[in-house]
Structures are given as C-alpha cells and as structure tokens.
Amino acid sequence: xxxxxxxxxxxxxxxxxxxxxxxxxxxxxxxxxxxxxxxxxxxxxxxxxxxxxxxxxxxxxxxxxxxxxxxxxxxxxxxxxxxxxxxxxxxxxxxxxxxxxxxxxxxxxxxxxxxxxxxxxxxxxxx
Numbered sequence: 001x002x003x004x005x006x007x008x009x010x011x012x013x014x015x016x017x018x019x020x021x022x023x024x025x026x027x028x029x030x031x032x033x034x035x036x037x038x039x040x041x042x043x044x045x046x047x048x049x050x051x052x053x054x055x056x057x058x059x060x061x062x063x064x065x066x067x068x069x070x071x072x073x074x075x076x077x078x079x080x081x082x083x084x085x086x087x088x089x090x091x092x093x094x095x096x097x098x099x100x101x102x103x104x105x106x107x108x109x110x111x112x113x114x115x116x117x118x119x120x121x122x123x124x125x126x127x
Contacts, residue, residue, distance in 0.1 A: 012047050014040070015085040021077055030073045039077065047086050054090045057127045063092060068103055068120040080121040092125035 014022075018040070025036050053063055070077050084094050102117040 009048060009051060012044060013089070015043070015082050015089070017078065017085055018043055018082050021075065021082075024075055025073060028073045028075070035072060039072070043082060043086070046083065047090075050083070050087050050092070051090050054087075054092050054127060057092075059127055061127050062095070063087070063125045063127065065123045066100060066120065067123060069118040071118060076118065080119070080123050083123050087123070087125045092127055095124040095126055098122040098124070 022036060022040060025039070026033075030036075050063075057063055065083060067080050067083055069079050080097055084097070088094055098121065100120045100122055103120055104117055
C-alpha cells in the first residue's frame, strides 16, 4: 500500500543541505535505493509539521524539537541542521541547538562502517 498525500505545501523547497546529502546518497552503492525517496519524504512531512507548529505558536512563544541525526550508507544526515533550515524558512527564529546525548549507530552500520556516533539534539526556535 502506498501512502497518499493528504496535506501538501506547494511552496515547499528542498533545503540545500538535504539536497546535498541526497545527491551524495544517489552516487553511492546502497543496499536499498528506495530509502532515498523515504528520506526526502520524511523532510517534506517534517516541513508540514513545522508549518503547522509555526501557525499555532503565539508570537514570542518557543518551540523545541528533540531529534537525532542518523547515518545511511556511512553518510551522516544532519537532521537537526536541516530542521533549522526548514524552521527558519517558515518564520521561526532559530535560538540554539543543545546536544542531549551521543547515540551509537545501528548494528548494520556498525558492521560496515565501525562506531560512528550521531548526536541527539534539542533544537529551539522562537516565533
């Protein structure tokens, strides 16, 4: 079963940092190339979430997301940095990123690329 788009934003523009990562992934030999459109779709979804959060947050209010960076095919996907770009494009004013902890990579990644911890961050904006 394929997911159907219910909510869309025709003004969505892929963040430059995300485009760069997706281009790198397309060049690599990956176990599953279908993950690339899934990653792109995740950020489209998060764009819609942040769009609604920006809409309902009162001026002067704060927004915080706890989000983890990930790796795929050995390439770091800096999820928190891409979220900052998306939030800023929607009128949220970036305040800071707090490193909550470092997480180990998945067993599949560990086997091929060794230990490469990724950050779990708290990203904070103000409207």
